[in-house]
Amino acid sequence: MCQQRAIRCLVYTLLILLAVAYLVPVYMTVVTSLKAPSEINLLTAWNPPARPYWASYSTALKQFAPSLKNSVILAITATLVSAALGSLNGYVLCKWAFPGAGVVLPLIVFGMFIPYQSILVPLFQFMRRIGLYGGLPGLVLVHVVYGLPITTLLFRSFYAEIPDELLGAAFIDGANFLGIYRWIVMPLSGPPFLVVAIWQFTQIWNEFLFAVTLARPASQPITVALANLAGGQAVSWNLPMAGSVLAALPTVVVYVLLGRYFIRGLLAGALKG
């Protein structure tokens, strides 16, 4: 009994120590973002600010407003389109499997694992040829296409849980391919849609490689703007830190509010739904 108690004590001590360690970067980010540039000193980096310097945030907000706006438009549009297409694809692959569908699925899913460097040069040329290089519509297209594998896979595994008898009954009642989708599958798609949308939103909001190679400065998403600012020489660190908070906020809020669905996407993303 005494040993049991000692073990529980150890478990809690370890957990609290680890939690503190995991939160150290958060502490440093917040503390640094609230310091005036003159107060930032490598030797006193760990001290809290004498008085919170909120101007970091208003400056960062002003500086990052255009790229934040780009990211919002990009992430929301691409998420909605790729989720809608993924839902239809998942429905077809799960309930209307055509000859050869078994081969098609791995070929689709492979697309989400490739290093995007391996398609980047032709993609770059293609976007220039069709006139979509440099702007947001081009980035949306790219994110929709390369989002198709994961959205299709996720919806397909969710739709596998809808019993075939339900679809069969509707079929006998005269519903066709689209009718079954509209009246049976779509009303059951709420939670799957949430999982897929959260996953896609986080991925697209956080994406960097396409953004840095395919966007002109005017349509840069937040990740590129932040990397440019923090990578420059002679920065006063309160700005990149405030920028990091702004860039992290949307996905962290989504995660804290809807963490359950985030984790479901995470686990399904490992192909073990």
Added chain:
Amino acid sequence: MRWTRIKGDQLAAVLVIMPSLALLAIFVYGFIGRTIYISLTDWGQGAALALKPEIHLIGLQNYRDLFAGFLNVRFRQDIVNMVFFTLLFVAASLTTGLFLATLIDQRIRGEALFRTTFLFPMSLSFIVTGTIWRWLFQPRGGVNVLPATVGLPPGGFLWLSSRDQTLQFNWQMLPYYLGVVASVVLAAAVLWLLFRHRHRSALIAAVPAVVVVAWTLSGHAGTCHILPSPEPHGFNLALIGVVIAASWQMSGYTMALYLAGLRTIPDELREAARVDGASQFQMYRYVELPLLTPITWSAIIVLGHIALKIFDLIFAMAGPDNAPTSVPAILMFLTTFRGNELAKGASIAVILLVMVSTLIVPYLVTSLRARSGR
């Protein structure tokens, strides 16, 4: 009547999925094919920006240059960096994740709070993580002055720019080293199969094993130099900081995987072990850990392919020009978009794709087959 309806619906289904399939066929397979073609040409420099470039096929010359050419020392160090980063990052994330999951699985109070704390870095972008850790790893600040806050002397390690290298080896001798590694792996496979009494498979595996061991020991491998002069490469200590930042972000993911695994172990199994007199530790060691093995495999695949592709994190943490922490994914970006050497960039990309595919394709085939068999 019903038959024609099904046919019509089947046609509608194919029509609905066709646009997506066509897009993926072009954007994934078409573009990969095009990249492979570019990698076999001399496209670059002056021709890179021309509207109608003059391109010549030069076969595998680009690949030969990368692995054994005089000028591409950085590529070879980048490959070494990538291998070390992948091994360390996967190992660190797996052990930390398993440890966290084990702690959280002890029916503790405030479980949700701890879970959120360990998992939230997952929702950040590598750019944000990189920016934050860049600040923490400033040579004369951050982590290095942490000991000073309690009166100890500050650390002096150059986290991201250190040029120190350990575990150095001679790239000239690469065939020999690869032979040694292959010998060990194959010998271990044969022994494992024998141990499992799968004699026929063991016999089949023994053939390549004997060939590789004989080739490695015969001295042929040792004298088969791929470079005219010795070229040392090794593990850059500057990568340690990148491994720490990446594991901070991703260990929550392995924790979530392991925790989900632990939660699906049926209580009857635990009960049975308890009735048999298993202690808490024995239960963990002999009942729970073995059941987590499949999760470990999929975590290795997922984390491994993320590690091979790592780009944003290093870009934000150390910058693309910081050679000690560079990897092929970054070199490809610089070669293509700054150096305008499109063919060489394409070759690096293909090498990267081959490495990721050797990890992903077997996993995809087995896991999707198992799934449709269910």
